[in-house]
Amino acid sequence: MAHSLRALGAALLGVVSPLVMAAGIDMHKDPHCGCCSAWADHVREAGFEVSVLEEADxxxxxxxxxxxxxLASCHTAVLTTDAGKRYLIEGHVPAExxxxxxxxxxDIDGLAVPGMPHGSPGMETGRVDDYAVLSFTAGEDRAKVVARYP
Known part of the structure; x- marks a missing residue:
């Protein structure tokens, strides 16, 4: 099931890839975190440009x-769309x-995958956990589920 959802996501990315190509991502990560680098590779493969900023704190x-x-996870990114809108991306949010x-x-401030769920992009460990992608607005205490995986 997880493979079929990933295949669907890859197919959808193929449809929207011209939109994605102009978007840029600045990813902040700890210099010693390998899963963050794997997530950056995942979004690059989907056509996003990623700049990695190593941070001590x-x-x-x-x-x-x-x-x-x-909603915290290991890395934090800022996605700037080709229209100039900025979104916070927290954790292992799938490229789709x-x-x-x-x-x-x-009209949100960002998306998050709290924690570091196994099977999320960059956390491919052989185990696959259920997880949700949440949208959030700064200053609000609640988040809304926008997608569930696998």
Whole structure:
């Protein structure tokens, strides 16, 4: 089932890839985190340009950018769409969700996959956990599920 969903996501990315190509991502990560680098590879393969910024204090980066601590993961990114809109991306959000942001331009501040669920992009460990992609708005205590995996 997980493979069929990934295949569907890859097919959808093929449909929207011209939209994705102009988008850029600045990813903040701890210099010693390998799963963050694997996530960057995942989104590059989907057509996004990714700049990696190594940070000694990721907690400070999250606070400065306004990431809700309840949604925290290991890395934090800022996606700038080709239309110039900026979204926070917290954790192992699948590339098809980034393509959705680029295409739909929703009125949210960002997307998050809290924690580090096994099977999410960059966390391919052989085990696959159920997880959700959440949308959030800065200053609000609640988040909304926008996608479930696998």
């Amino acid at each position: 990721m907690g400070a980066v999250k606070r400065e950018l306004g990431v809700p601590m309840a 969700q980034l393509a959705w942001l680029q295409q739909a331009s929703p």
